[in-house]
Amino acid sequence: MVLQMKKEAIRIERLKKYYNNKPVLEDINLVIYEEEIFGLLGPNGAGKSTLMECIVGLRPYDYGEVYIDGESLGYRGNNIKEKIGFVPQDPLLYDDLTVEENIRFFASMYDVPKNLVKNRIDLLTNWLNMHEFINKKVKILSGGQKRRAGIAVSLIHEPDILILDEPTTGLDPNIRREFWNIIKKLNEDGKTIVISTHYMEEADELCERVGIINDGKILDIDAPIELKRRYGGSIKIVIHVRTRFLEKALEALAEYNAELHIDRIIIPDRDESDISEIKKYLLANDIIPESIEVKMPTLEDVFIHLTGRRLGDNE
Amino acid sequence: MNKIVSIAIKDFKLLIRNRSALFWNIMFPLLIMLLFVAIFGRQTPITINVGIIDQDNDLLSETFIEALNSSNLTRVLMFNNKIDAEEAISSQEIEAYIIIPGGFTSNLTSGRNTYVDIYVDMSNPDTTQITEGLLREFVSRFNEIIREKWIEYSEQYFPPHVISYIYSFAKPINASIHEAEAGPRVGYKEYIISGMIGYGFLFSALASATNVIVKEKEEKTIKRIKLSKANPWDILIGKTIAILFNLYLYIGIMLGIAYLLLKPEIYWNIPQILFLSLLGGLGGIAIGLILSILSESPEAASGASISIAVFLQFFIGLYFPIEFLPEYLQIVSNILPFTIIVNVLRDTMLYNIPLFSFLNMILIVLLFDVALYLLGSMIYLMKIQREEV
């Protein structure tokens, strides 16, 4: 057997953080390995931003320790600063400067040699497709353009670790996909990626490992497929009917072990082959279903299983 | 070093790209200057102010002064010496001054002739004529009165028609007219220009300093800077340089426009003006820095610094001499370092008084600047390291 030793990029030990004596992060233990894409999946207010800003050193914490490449964050030497790129949830750029001016300014803040900057800006412009707006002031850019500019700024010092706080929140689904490709490419280039999201598809599609976070606690960490296997249940059929028919439909499908899940009916352990039969049953009872679909277990199911609540506003 | 320069350039760009700040920091004071000059700069005197240097201090010199003062056309201001009187001519406080020599009363009462020296501001042809005519007329009237006294007195000894005949040729007081050696004209436009530099201390420096520091926090771009390798001193010094450039930009534009439109007669001692502006600017930045840290929210800080600037502009002698203020307010004005610098700037531009004449005042202001700036920096450094932004 070949024992593959993965190197640690970030290690978080027993991290605790309080606001006004209220715990916001409770005993976080987490290791992120080099060159992986790690996702933090949790709803708004779970503590994702707080945890990320603790990791990059923007927020002090009350207990525990964070190590970057084995070096304690407490010292926050330039060594660590060079290794980390952080993409905050809001792009945090100077509105009255152009994108290029923003990038150049932060290049200087990281002591990037002047002769390298031009080259890197060209690369980033190509790569993030910023030609159209590289010389425009940030204040007139669209949301997606601002995010791309923000990523460019965070990459100008070529960090090994890139930490992105909800980089696609509020973006169109197609644009979100573009961002996923960007992040995947960064990872292929050898960067360690930590990304937070409340979109389960994003965590599922992008991340090698996902930490489920809720109320300041990490509930489990594993590959999405493992999490789904462990908590997501099996394949099932999901039925949407008008609210007033819910009760009746549930009765009609009793022998299928139908369950009510908030606003929908779920029939466990069934797949496509059962759909036509179920449809007949419903119609026989004068219930016209709005939709019937087969559903593979998702990270949403994992989250519901672990917390008893939904992830939230998934479009 | 690179980082300081980059921060300075970045903040300077942000300052001059901010339309509303540009209006309040540059356009507005220019309008104020032109407007105030248009309003106050044209006044022609209704009464003529006459300075008196009374070296006699006796009965008749006092009668002379009272007579001059009781006329509706003239108002008397007393001076102790020629230097003060000349200064008053320069600043257009008086149009002329009269020196009453010692022995004025004793000569006249013993029937001897005497004289007065009249110095007239001849730089303004309109007022020169009026002033000269008015004062000649006054002296000759006064002579008549004295003559009558002399006649009354002599009647005891001579027949009246002989006396009036003799004295009709006598001139008890001989007035000789001289040109006052006034320096350059100090009109309102010359006066207000040094004041407008002081406006920059309050708005381009003080209010902008608060704005620049607070904005970084408000927009949270300070997070990115904190993540980077820049340290808090880089931030502070970079911003200070940006604000000084902002101040000098304003002063440059203001002086340029004043030069072109108002053609003021001032001494263009640029190095001294720039140095004094640095002192005033640093004081403004120090106060702006402290305001930015003491206030809870960014809005409160901006509000506080704008209010203070708006308020202070009337108390540091920008638009009118602080002597116009009630006495208790003058006390406040006089301890403000901005007042000191504006005054020194005015003396520089109006009389070309060299810097070393103000050495102790400059040291006081420098001390004030350094103490306040260091205090502000210390609090800023502590806060930025501890605070979550």
Ligand SMILES: Nc1ncnc2c1ncn2[C@@H]1O[C@H](COP(=O)(O)OP(=O)(O)O)[C@@H](O)[C@H]1O
């Ligand atoms: N500066 C703060 N002061 C007080 N409470 C805060 C502060 N920042 C975050 N919180 C609280 O901490 C919790 C986690 O917030 P956050 O980390 O922003 O969550 P997420 O990024 O997952 O949406 C929330 O309940 C939030 O109200």
Ligand SMILES: [Mg+2]
């Ligand atoms: Mg967040």
